[in-house]
Amino acid sequence: MKTHLALLRGINVSGHNMMKMDTLKSALENYGFKNVETYIQSGNVFVDTDETNAASVGFQIKQEIFKVFGYEVPVVVIGMSDLEACFANNAFLKASNVDTKKLYVAFISKELSAGAMNDLKMSQVKPDEAQIDGNKIFIQYAIGAGKTRFDQKYIEKKLNVTATIRNWNTVTKLLEMYKERS
Incomplete structure (x- = not known):
């Protein structure tokens, strides 16, 4: 398993793209990510996965956010x-x-x-x-x-x-x- 840090852009800012971190955490766990952990409401999310490609992980997270919340949220994944x-x-x-x-x-x-x-x-x-x-x-x-x-x-x-x-x-x-x- 590899740990990735997904940085979400533009959520929970001035009433736009509002999402509770507990709901996001559950959605990503349901998708299949392991050991999901969020930090503050601005969209910092640690996930563990067998996927090693950061861009692929970012795409998966972006797709799941759209599916669950209906928002197009840019995601940058770092190590x-x-x-x-x-x-x-x-x-x-x-x-x-x-x-x-x-x-x-x-x-x-x-x-x-x-x-x-x-x-x-x-x-x-x-x-x-x-x-x-x-x-x-x-x-x-x-x-x-x-x-x-x-x-x-x-x-x-x-x-x-x-x-x-x-x-x-x-x-x-x-x-x-x-x-x-x-």
Whole structure:
């Protein structure tokens, strides 16, 4: 069995795509996933399965959500190594007096090309900053996530990908949970 972490985008936000995590957990267990565990209402779901392909797991979860809830919900599936890389490769963490409340990670549906940073056109969203690391974008917001143009929709439009963003506290907790499952 392999553990996957599915990050659902756009659920339980401002009254849209509402779903109870207990109902989601039951639906995924009924589908056949094992050891299903959710974390907070924003759509972080651990599943165990014999399927090793992350994209396939994401597709299965997306299909089951549509079947049970009737919502088209984008899903990005990551592994523990993706979360570990957030700590190892995030240059913003190395700055003195870093404010982790302004650090976020955008998890992307595919590996980003070398030219992706140019495609983001960061000059349009200054003073926010970003750094690309494979299928992740490390973000440091100047003011905060609620007052920026550099959000998931901006990233998706500029890079033609599916993206979902998590704050640093959530990334930290998800890695902790992943390690507890190992």
